[in-house]
Amino acid sequence: MNVIVEREKGPLTELGDRIETLRARGMGGSSELEILEEKYRALLSDLFGHLTPWERVNMARHPKRPTASDYLAAFDRFDELHGDRHFRDDPALIGGFAKLRGRRIVFLAQQRGRDTKENIRRNFGMVSPEGYRKAKRLMELASRFGLPIVTLVDTSGADPGIASEEHAQSEAIAACLAALAKVNVPVVATIIGEGGSGGALAIALADTVIMAENSVYSVASPEGCAAILWGDSARASEAADRLKLTSDDLAGFGIVDRIVAEPLGGAHRDAPGFIASVLDTIDAELRALEHRPPVELRDARYRKFRRIGAWETQSREHATAALP
Amino acid sequence: MAIPEWLRRLREPGVDAEKDAALWAKCPSCGEMLYRKDLEANLSVCTKCTYHFRMHAYDRINMLVDGDFVEIGTEMLPGDPLGWVDKRPYPAKLESDRKKSNLSEAVVTGFATLDGFPVALGVMDFNFRGGTMGTVVGERIAHLLEEAHRRRLPCIVFTASGGARMEEGMLALMQMAKTTLAVERFMADGNLYMTVLTDPTTGGVSASFAFQSDIIMAESHASIGFAGRRVIEQTLRQKLPDNFQTAEFLLEKGAIDMVVPRHELRETIVRVLDYAVDRKRTMPALKAVPEFAT
Numbered sequence: 001m002n003v004i005v006e007r008e009k010g011p012l013t014e015l016g017d018r019i020e021t022l023r024a025r026g027m028g029g030s031s032e033l034e035i036l037e038e039k040y041r042a043l044l045s046d047l048f049g050h051l052t053p054w055e056r057v058n059m060a061r062h063p064k065r066p067t068a069s070d071y072l073a074a075f076d077r078f079d080e081l082h083g084d085r086h087f088r089d090d091p092a093l094i095g096g097f098a099k100l101r102g103r104r105i106v107f108l109a110q111q112r113g114r115d116t117k118e119n120i121r122r123n124f125g126m127v128s129p130e131g132y133r134k135a136k137r138l139m140e141l142a143s144r145f146g147l148p149i150v151t152l153v154d155t156s157g158a159d160p161g162i163a164s165e166e167h168a169q170s171e172a173i174a175a176c177l178a179a180l181a182k183v184n185v186p187v188v189a190t191i192i193g194e195g196g197s198g199g200a201l202a203i204a205l206a207d208t209v210i211m212a213e214n215s216v217y218s219v220a221s222p223e224g225c226a227a228i229l230w231g232d233s234a235r236a237s238e239a240a241d242r243l244k245l246t247s248d249d250l251a252g253f254g255i256v257d258r259i260v261a262e263p264l265g266g267a268h269r270d271a272p273g274f275i276a277s278v279l280d281t282i283d284a285e286l287r288a289l290e291h292r293p294p295v296e297l298r299d300a301r302y303r304k305f306r307r308i309g310a311w312e313t314q315s316r317e318h319a320t321a322a323l324p
Numbered sequence: 325m326a327i328p329e330w331l332r333r334l335r336e337p338g339v340d341a342e343k344d345a346a347l348w349a350k351c352p353s354c355g356e357m358l359y360r361k362d363l364e365a366n367l368s369v370c371t372k373c374t375y376h377f378r379m380h381a382y383d384r385i386n387m388l389v390d391g392d393f394v395e396i397g398t399e400m401l402p403g404d405p406l407g408w409v410d411k412r413p414y415p416a417k418l419e420s421d422r423k424k425s426n427l428s429e430a431v432v433t434g435f436a437t438l439d440g441f442p443v444a445l446g447v448m449d450f451n452f453r454g455g456t457m458g459t460v461v462g463e464r465i466a467h468l469l470e471e472a473h474r475r476r477l478p479c480i481v482f483t484a485s486g487g488a489r490m491e492e493g494m495l496a497l498m499q500m501a502k503t504t505l506a507v508e509r510f511m512a513d514g515n516l517y518m519t520v521l522t523d524p525t526t527g528g529v530s531a532s533f534a535f536q537s538d539i540i541m542a543e544s545h546a547s548i549g550f551a552g553r554r555v556i557e558q559t560l561r562q563k564l565p566d567n568f569q570t571a572e573f574l575l576e577k578g579a580i581d582m583v584v585p586r587h588e589l590r591e592t593i594v595r596v597l598d599y600a601v602d603r604k605r606t607m608p609a610l611k612a613v614p615e616f617a618t
Contacts, residue, residue, distance in 0.1 A: 158531075160551035160559055165569060168579040169550035173531035177500060181508040197488070198500060198531045198550075205501045219488050219497040219528075224555070228490065229410040244406050244493045253405075255494050302509065305501040306466065309459030309492075310405035314398075 004058040004266065007047050015040050041264075048265040051214065053246050054237035057222055059214040060194045061156075064268040066275055067125075068094060068109035068152045071192070074275050075100050078107065083134060087167070090131030092123045092159070093203075095138045100150065101283045106142035108135050108203050109152035112193070126159040129172035132202055136172075136179040143183040148286050151189045151203040156221060158199025173202045180205040186289035186297060188282050191215045191247075191256075192267075207301050208285040209255065211247040212278065213262040217255070218245035254308060258285065351375050367586045376545050376586055378523055380425070381432040381449035384482060388445070388590055389436035396471060397433045397464040405459070408491040417453070417491070425451035429460045430485070433468040435477070439594040441601060444472030446481040450524070456489035457529050462499025465533060466506035469517075473509065478516035478601050480593065483534040486552075487527020500532040507536045516600045520589065521548050521571065521580070539596055540580040542571035543589065548580075 019040060022033045051059065059065070072078050076099035083089040091111065098107040110127055113119030127135075142149045158169055180187055180203075189206035195217030211217065220228075222236035225243060229235075250256040260278050263270040289297065349358050353375035363370070367387060368377040385393050408414035422428065430452040436445050446468050448455045465481065472479040488496040511517050519537040521530075523546040531550055534540075542548060549569035557564055567573045571583045584592045 158550065160556050162556065162560065162564070162568070165549050165551065165556070166577050168535070168574070168577065170530035170548075171535040171579055173550070174504070174533075174535035177504040177532060178508050178536050181501075181505045182512065197497060198528050201497060201500055202531075205504065217494060219493050220490055225490055242406065242408060242410070242493075243490075250494055253495060255498055302505050305498060305505055308498040308502065309463060309495050310403050311459045311463060312401045312403045314401055 002058045002061060002063070003055060004048075004062055008265075012040075012043055012047060015043060044265045044269075052237070052241070053216070053243070054222065054240040056214050056246050057194075057216050057236075057240050059266050060216045062266060062268055065193055066267055066271045067114065067193070068111045068154060070271060071109075071152055071275050071278065072098070072107070074272070074279055075107070076102065081134075081138060084130040085137065086130070086133065088128075088130045090123075090128050090134060091121055092125050092127045092155075093131030093135055095135060097147075098150070100279065103283070103286060104147055105150050105286075106138050106147045107150050107152075108138060110155040110200075110203070112154055123159055125155045126157060127155060127199055127202075128159045128161070128164050129167040129169050132158075132169075132172035132176045135203055136176045139176070139179040139183055143185050146185055148186040148188070148290060149180075149183065149206075150282055150286070151187070151206065153189060153191045153195045153200045153204050153217075154193035155196050155199050156194050157196035158202070173198050176202040177205050181301070182298070184294035184297065186286055186292070187301075188285045188289070190260075190278060190282060191217050192278070196221060205301075205305070207289055207297060207304070208257050210258045210260060210278070210281055210285065211250065211256045212260050212267060212274075213247050214266055215247065216240075216245040217247075217250055218243050349377070369586050374544065374585070376523065376543055378450050378484065380451065381427060381447040384447050385432065385434075385436070385445065387586075388438060388593075390438065390440065391436075393434050393436045393445070395432060395434040397467050398428060400460050400463050400467075401428055402458055402460045402492075404491075405495055406491065406493050408493075410491075414491040421452045425449060427452045429464065430455045430457070431461045431464050433464045435471075438480075438590065438597065441594065441597045441603065442475075442477055443597070444468050444475075444477050444479040446479070448482060448484040448522075448529070450484045450486075453489060453491075454486035455484040455524075455529070456486050456496070457499050457503075458489035458492040458496050459499060461489075462496075462502045465499075465503045469503075469506040469510045473513060473515060476513075476515060478518065478597060479510065480518045480520065481533060481537075482520045482522055483525045483529050484522045485525055485527065485529035485534075487529060497528060500528045503533040504536065507533050511536075511538065516597070518593070518596065520584075520593070522546050524548070526550065526552055535579075538600070541582050541584050541589075541592065542574060542580050544571060544583055544585045546571045548574055 019036050078098045080096040094111045095108040098105050110125045111122050112125035113122045187206040188208045189204035190210040192212050222240040223233040225239040226235040227233040247259045260281050267274040347360050351370040354373035356372040368379050404414050431448045433446045517537045518539045519534050521542040525534050525548045547569050574580045575583045
């Protein structure tokens with residue numbers, strides 16, 4: 001059960017329906033409609049003005065939240081390239097040549113389904129080794145032809161199935177990360193929904209990391225974390241508080257470089273507008289990166305991630321003395 | 325025939341049970357009671373069924389190196405960046421792990437020689453936070469690779485990890501990126517990077533520096549995978565075959581170069597070094613390691 005979807009039911013939906021009805025009757029601009037619209041905005045603000053981390057997790061998983069294909073529809077052009085050249089084409093990860101705001105790029109994204117049928121085909125956006133190997137192939141292609149890489153992250157995590165283990169999921173993710181570490185072109189990653197652990201990071205080792213305001217990016221799913229900590233996945237909301245998985249938290253740690261604000265109540269309330277502002281941000285970040293020589297780009301990427309983390313230091317003498 | 329020490333001790337009067345328990349270990353695989361001294365003499369491998377017990381990082385280093393081991397990175401110690409509390413605060417967990425394991429973090433890094441080959445060596449230890457990778461593990465691994473790179477020494481890392489460390493949140497996950505970048509830079513410059521996957525190697529460590537090496541060895545019977553066995557079983561609601569995610573299973577699937585029993589590990593590593601490393605080049609390099617006496 002999605003707490004955001006639940007909250008959208010009842011008064012908000014009722015009010016929305018009444019507004020729709022009045023509009024349909026051609027009563028736009030009437031005082032009655034204005035009052036209702038004002039009430040609607042106030043209710044939205046009441047319901048969604050301040051979201052807890054757990055509510056944001058639910059927002060990130062909202063069934064109506066725009067997915068990669070919605071973003072792609074706003075690109076100038078996209079030509080999908082398929083397959084890992086070894087075993088299979090993974091529909092959970094889409095990639096190919098694209099044109100965005102007139103710029104030639106290579107595009108990569110996790111793709112959730114819009115409905116149950118598509119979700120099953122796309123494995124709920126959980127990528128298998130074949131998907132990561134396709135991504136790696138396209139990253140290398142981009143690097144060879146000097147095309148910037150744009151990725152959209154939206155996955156609860158890498159696929160945890162038997163076949164994925166048999167096909168060396170670990171190696172596939174590790175190889176994807178290694179490919180991003182060495183590409184000679186700018187990489188801009190945007191977390192648009194759920195950023196689930198290593199399976200998300202595999203396409204997000206980027207020069208610039210952008211995050212949609214209500215998306216989340218976490219070392220473990222709140223449910224998984226709660227199961228480990230308290231043996232009770234129902235305490236996911238407590239785990240979400242602790243994991244520091246929101247865009248504000250991550251910007252504070254220097255893990256996220258840019259946050260794109262969402263419409264009140266979430267990206268799905270104005271999908272075209274929100275998608276346009278994400279694409280504008282990506283465009284601006286690419287412009288800032290595109291003229292940097294490859295060596296400089298790679299060095300900056302190295303330093304960016306090399307800095308992340310927090311630890312304490314002790315003098316060498318003290319540290320050694322503390323050991324047997 | 326000489327009476328084995330354990331039997332002689334058993335016959336001694338006044339050996340209390342608690343003291344005795346400390347002297348014995350039960351093999352989790354075959355259930356055999358093993359006298360700890362015999363077990364240790366056998367590199368912590370069950371004398372009956374060859375089950376490989378998990379090893380302490382320093383025991384492993386002792387088993388491998390010629391003589392001296394110069395440890396680096398000890399000045400980096402874990403903080404509490406998230407102010408994490410679950411059943412206990414994170415700093416309290418760290419403190420009890422420190423006591424339990426006699427380690428300052430889940431990885432020990434430094435320099436040594438193996439059959440005369442100077443190497444940079446990293447050894448993870450499951451006894452400290454389940455070998456999980458927090459900032460300090462990532463930092464020490466990256467630091468080791470950078471120091472090895474500067475001296476053009478081969479680098480060998482023994483992995484043992486439950487994955488990224490939850491208590492450090494996304495800062496822990498980002499260590500996958502940090503170590504990847506360090507590995508990539510190290511290898512791109514023609515240096516040998518070798519990993520030995522030991523029990524267990526999973527999650528974020530498995531999906532980063534464990535599987536990015538030139539040569540991947542795994543210790544016999546080690547459990548290796550991305551997702552934890554329990555997670556897969558819960559997701560699929562079915563029991564997995566016994567050999568699933570074992571070193572032997574991965575070898576069969578083509579994911580690793582070789583499976584090596586602990587007794588043959590040192591000689592196998594030395595043979596690989598002998599193929600891949602020019603002794604003439606690396607010997608002077610070790611002299612550049614300060615405090616290295618040999």
